[in-house]
Amino acid sequence: MSDVNYKKISMDGLWNNNPATVQILGLCPLLAVTGTVVNALGLGLATLVVLMGSNICVSLIRQYVTDAVRLPAFVMIIAAMVTVIEMLMQAFTFELYEILGIFIPLIVTNCTVLGRADAFASKNPVLPAALDGFMMGLGFLVILLILGGMRELIGQGTLFTNMQLLFGPMAADWQLQVVENYGGFLFAILPPGAFVGLGLIIAGKNVIDKRLKAIQKARASDEPKVSRRVRTTGKVS
Amino acid sequence: MALISSTSPHTTVSNNTGAFMRQVIYATLPGLAVLTWQFGWGTVINVLWAVVVALVSEALILKARGRPVAFYLKDYSAVLTAVLLALALPPTSPWWLTLIGVSFAIIVAKQLYGGLGMNPFNPAMVGYVLLLISFPVAMTQWIAPGEAPSLVQSWQLFTGQLPVDGLSGATPLDTFRTLHSSGAGNESELASHGILHGQFAGLGWEWVNLAFLLGGLYLISRKIITWHIPVGFLAGLALPALVAWLIDPVRFADPMFQILSGGAMLGAFFIATDPVSAATSRSGRLIYAALIGVLIWVIRSFGGYPDAVAFSVLLLNLCAPFIDYYTQPRTYGHDKPNRGTQS
Numbered sequence: 001m002s003d004v005n006y007k008k009i010s011m012d013g014l015w016n017n018n019p020a021t022v023q024i025l026g027l028c029p030l031l032a033v034t035g036t037v038v039n040a041l042g043l044g045l046a047t048l049v050v051l052m053g054s055n056i057c058v059s060l061i062r063q064y065v066t067d068a069v070r071l072p073a074f075v076m077i078i079a080a081m082v083t084v085i086e087m088l089m090q091a092f093t094f095e096l097y098e099i100l101g102i103f104i105p106l107i108v109t110n111c112t113v114l115g116r117a118d119a120f121a122s123k124n125p126v127l128p129a130a131l132d133g134f135m136m137g138l139g140f141l142v143i144l145l146i147l148g149g150m151r152e153l154i155g156q157g158t159l160f161t162n163m164q165l166l167f168g169p170m171a172a173d174w175q176l177q178v179v180e181n182y183g184g185f186l187f188a189i190l191p192p193g194a195f196v197g198l199g200l201i202i203a204g205k206n207v208i209d210k211r212l213k214a215i216q217k218a219r220a221s222d223e224p225k226v227s228r229r230v231r232t233t234g235k236v237s
Numbered sequence: 238m239a240l241i242s243s244t245s246p247h248t249t250v251s252n253n254t255g256a257f258m259r260q261v262i263y264a265t266l267p268g269l270a271v272l273t274w275q276f277g278w279g280t281v282i283n284v285l286w287a288v289v290v291a292l293v294s295e296a297l298i299l300k301a302r303g304r305p306v307a308f309y310l311k312d313y314s315a316v317l318t319a320v321l322l323a324l325a326l327p328p329t330s331p332w333w334l335t336l337i338g339v340s341f342a343i344i345v346a347k348q349l350y351g352g353l354g355m356n357p358f359n360p361a362m363v364g365y366v367l368l369l370i371s372f373p374v375a376m377t378q379w380i381a382p383g384e385a386p387s388l389v390q391s392w393q394l395f396t397g398q399l400p401v402d403g404l405s406g407a408t409p410l411d412t413f414r415t416l417h418s419s420g421a422g423n424e425s426e427l428a429s430h431g432i433l434h435g436q437f438a439g440l441g442w443e444w445v446n447l448a449f450l451l452g453g454l455y456l457i458s459r460k461i462i463t464w465h466i467p468v469g470f471l472a473g474l475a476l477p478a479l480v481a482w483l484i485d486p487v488r489f490a491d492p493m494f495q496i497l498s499g500g501a502m503l504g505a506f507f508i509a510t511d512p513v514s515a516a517t518s519r520s521g522r523l524i525y526a527a528l529i530g531v532l533i534w535v536i537r538s539f540g541g542y543p544d545a546v547a548f549s550v551l552l553l554n555l556c557a558p559f560i561d562y563y564t565q566p567r568t569y570g571h572d573k574p575n576r577g578t579q580s
Binding site: 183196 | 337345367370371372373
């Protein structure tokens with residue numbers, strides 16, 4: 001673990017090993033609270049902070065916790081972090097806290113948090129662990145935001161409604177009425193809409209991956225073809 | 238001598254998928270005719286529009302999936318899905334309702350699962366349920382039986398120029414439900430609602446269901462479907478209804494009313510019999526269909542929705558592979574069937 005590849009950690013969290021679209025972890029909050037952008041952003045930020053904080057703490061104590069008791073110890077740390085976040089949200093963004101409700105304490109059970117603590121933070125120094133927590137959290141947040149945006153747009157015809165819950169009164173007029181006189185599409189707001197939306201996002205990611213791979217392959221196979229053409233005199237396969 | 242010298246079987250009947258699907262579409266015509274007679278031209282307009290939407294969305298998604306477009310369009314499965322969904326929609330449906338339902342049914346419920354033969358759920362019913370939970374108001378506005386609007390009015394309803402409020406009325410199932418959920422269900426109340434007392438069952442709807450029964454019998458006579466699913470379906474619906482009705486004839490509707498109301502006959506002969514999403518073995522089909530019938534009765538009598546054909550069919554679609562697993566018939570040459578319980 002001496003040579004830490006920071007670029008790889010970042011790319012893993014954001015794309016290659018994204019908690020939501022590749023590991024498919026933390027589905028419960030992902031599907032439950034992404035009805036609007038503001039809900040998604042609130043929960044995504046909370047998860048990001050918890051993930052980073054728990055990764056740092058776990059990394060700090062990794063030399064002193066024996067394997068036998070490591071999971072309870074990690075869970076204690078995560079629970080403490082979540083409690084802190086919950087109290088902070090209760091103090092500063094009370095309305096959002098009320099809307100998100102049970103899903104803030106439920107961050108404890110988000111498998112991404114314990115997964116990163118055990119798989120990465122307990123084996124790496126503080127700085128890479130912190131970056132890993134941040135990037136994983138960011139990858140999760142981005143997917144939450146995309147899903148929240150999709151569901152809000154299709155479900156209500158708006159974007160960024162109620163942003164004042166998170167950013168104070170000055171954000172009250174951020175709301176975009178994308179479609180006028182929108183009748184509402186309840187399916188997108190309800191949980192089945194979240195499942196379909198997440199499925200489409202994962203499918204989209206897989207399509208992009210496939211395209212990238214094809215481009216890489218084409219690039220890689222270009223080179224030998226040229227050299228072979230030089231040597232052969234007959235037909236080129 | 239121009240004698241054909243081919244080996245057996247000397248079958249002359251064309252039995253490709255398209256021919257079967259066309260037969261099913263023809264069999265819905267009596268039902269379509271009676272729906273038009275009772276509720277106006279709305280259903281016909283919807284069926285035509287739904288077919289257009291289905292063909293366009295099927296062509297687009299086939300193109301996107303890199304499949305031969307003309308080959309799959311010719312199997313008529315998209316047309317059948319569109320027709321069945323449009324028959325289930327209220328005749329007051331505006332154009333966008335049909336557009337959303339049919340395109341979702343074809344693109345998501347059918348093609349994203351792999352196309353015809355691969356879809357675990359009945360596409361028409363997925364589209365119907367999507368619309369029912371998304372637009373509950375638009376999906377429950379039926380026209381009072383016998384008060385069919387004119388062709389012009391139907392067209393205006395379709396384009397959204399005419400508000401539906403002045404024309405819509407409750408269906409017999411709605412009326413029955415509302416009476417009992419408001420606690421006003423006693424004998425004189427029931428008698429005072431004319432819509433509940435037609436010739437055999439609910440007014441207007443009895444004829445719709447009898448017409449679908451006729452179309453269904455045609456399908457059985459042409460051996461497009463077997464009798465197992467319709468019989469299981471109707472028995473599963475009628476038997477619990479009979480028992481409950483004998484115990485309390487005011488609280489529960491009689492079995493005749495149950496099987497001739499709402500989507501019962503359409504479901505029994507046209508929806509539940511979808512060969513892709515239904516169970517396949519004979520006993521499996523009986524179990525599958527009977528459970529659909531029981532579930533419809535349970536939801537109609539105790540649930541939150543007046544009718545439940547779509548929900549019940551989808552739930553049992555989910556169980557169909559499981560039912561098949563435990564009802565595998567005995568293979569020729571084996572003493573016992575190779576069922577899941579023995580392995």
